Amino acid sequence: MNSKNLSSLMFIDYEKSFDRLNHENMWEALRCKGVPEKMIGLIEAQYRAFSCSVLHNGVLSDPIRVAAGVRQGCVLSTLLFLILIDEILVGTSDREPNRGLLWQPITLKHLNDFELADDVAFLTQRRSDMQSKLDHLADCSSAAGLTIYDNKTKSLDVNTVNPSSFTVAGQAVENVDTFQYLGSQILGAPRST
Numbered sequence: 001m002n003s004k005n006l007s008s009l010m011f012i013d014y015e016k017s018f019d020r021l022n023h024e025n026m027w028e029a030l031r032c033k034g035v036p037e038k039m040i041g042l043i044e045a046q047y048r049a050f051s052c053s054v055l056h057n058g059v060l061s062d063p064i065r066v067a068a069g070v071r072q073g074c075v076l077s078t079l080l081f082l083i084l085i086d087e088i089l090v091g092t093s094d095r096e097p098n099r100g101l102l103w104q105p106i107t108l109k110h111l112n113d114f115e116l117a118d119d120v121a122f123l124t125q126r127r128s129d130m131q132s133k134l135d136h137l138a139d140c141s142s143a144a145g146l147t148i149y150d151n152k153t154k155s156l157d158v159n160t161v162n163p164s165s166f167t168v169a170g171q172a173v174e175n176v177d178t179f180q181y182l183g184s185q186i187l188g189a190p191r192s193t
Contacts, residue, residue, distance in 0.1 A: 011177070014141070023068065122134070127157075147169075
């Protein structure tokens with residue numbers, strides 16, 4: 001990999017990501033990963049029976065079915081979330097196969113993103129590719145019940161002096177000079193004066 005080819009990084013933040021996952025998309029993501037139907041059925045049964053009640057002035061409401069999100073405190077919740085996020089990113093990469101950073105020149109494989117849980121960073125060689133990737137990610141994420149949080153999503157330019165401008169759902173993404181990602185400070189290109 002030649003970092004001199006890298007042009008833009010986009011650090012994606014999801015709004016209330018664990019609370020909004022669409023259950024049907026979770027089951028489909030499990031199928032795509034080859035999880036047996038019997039196992040999916042067992043997990044799905046836990047979620048079909050998932051409800052909560054509200055206690056107000058000493059009166060308990062009827063149960064309210066929870067139709068989105070993962071169960072708080074459940075050991076499977078993080079895994080379900082990661083599987084769904086991976087499927088979203090695979091879907092985005094499939095729609096944008098050659099818009100990442102050229103990773104293996106012989107096989108022409110591209111590195112499209114870095115991810116750890118809900119911390120996602122997109123990479124592109126050409127700034128013009130970033131908006132398209134971001135639009136596809138927003139579409140795939142929305143279908144799964146997730147919303148990209150435009151106030152916390154940031155872009156960072158590398159190997160260029162002119163700042164980029166990108167949007168998420170019509171809102172401008174802030175372009176920053178540095179970004180703290182997974183404990184490391186990432187520095188962008190120096191700005192022209």
